[in-house]
Amino acid sequence: MKIVILNGPNLNMLGRREQSYYGVKTLADIEELVVEKARDLEVETEFYQSNHEGALVDYLQALTPDVEGIVVNAGAITHYGVSLRDALIDSRLPIVEVHLSNIHAREEFRRHSVIADVAQGQIAGLGWQGYLFALEYLSTHLKQL
Ligand code: DQA
Numbered sequence: 730m731k732i733v734i735l736n737g738p739n740l741n742m743l744g745r746r747e748q749s750y751y752g753v754k755t756l757a758d759i760e761e762l763v764v765e766k767a768r769d770l771e772v773e774t775e776f777y778q779s780n781h782e783g784a785l786v787d788y789l790q791a792l793t794p795d796v797e798g799i800v801v802n803a804g805a806i807t808h809y810g811v812s813l814r815d816a817l818i819d820s821r822l823p824i825v826e827v828h829l830s831n832i833h834a835r836e837e838f839r840r841h842s843v844i845a846d847v848a849q850g851q852i853a854g855l856g857w858q859g860y861l862f863a864l865e866y867l868s869t870h871l872k873q874l
Contacts, residue, residue, distance in 0.1 A: 731795045732867050734763060734860065736778040737785060737804035737813075743829075750830040752856050759857045766861045770868040782810050789816040798867035800860060802827045807842045814843045823870060825863035828853040 736756060739746060744755035754762075760776050767774045775796070777788050785806070789799075799822050806813050807828070817824055824847060831854025832839040845851050850866070852859040 730797050730868070730871055731773040731775060731793075732767070732798045732800060732864060732871075733775045733777065733792065733796050734760070734864075735785060735788070735799060735801040735803070736776070737782075737802065737806045737810075738780040740802060740804050741778050741780070750835075752829060754857050759860055762857065763860050763864060766864055767868075770865060772864070772868045774864070782806050782813050786812050786816040789813075789820050792820060792822075796822065797871050798822055799824045800827055800863040800867065801825070801844065801848075802829070802860075803844060807832070807844055808838055809843065811843060814847060817844060818847050823867060824848040825867055826851040826853075827859040827863050829856050829859065830854060 740756055743751055744753055756778060763774055779785050799820060801824060803810060803813055826842060826844050826848040833853060842851065852862055855862065
């Protein structure tokens with residue numbers, strides 16, 4: 730079973746950007762923790778980050794058939810990215826939306842996600858641990874099917 734962890738714009742800057750919202754870990758640190766967790770759960774992971782919505786869409790369109798679930802932190806694209814939303818729908822895979830910060834406790838424009846209603850659920854405000862919770866959920870959910 731393979732689960733993809735997709736990250737959108739500016740998440741490559743984690744560790745250096747707005748630490749009060751996003752914490753001190755870099756994306757590489759988080760990926761290492763996800764890989765460790767995946768080993769325990771006996772699932773495979775694949776990571777992709779891009780600052781470009783079209784690149785995220787291209788990546789989703791090229792997913793191999795062994796991918797069974799998606800963890801996505803679309804960054805700012807979350808709030809307006811209809812083409813990313815459409816590509817997520819077309820993947821026909823279970824999706825968990827993750828945000829490091831609590832988007833519901835920030836500016837008004839961050840409170841709306843165009844991905845939320847096509848995801849199984851959303852984890853927001855739990856920092857890097859959100860990625861681990863999302864992976865654990867998908868792994869348990871997919872093994873139950
Ligand atoms: C974010 C929240 C978004 O509003 C923001 O644009 C990000 C990060 C988060 O993880 O909290 O880039 O997705």
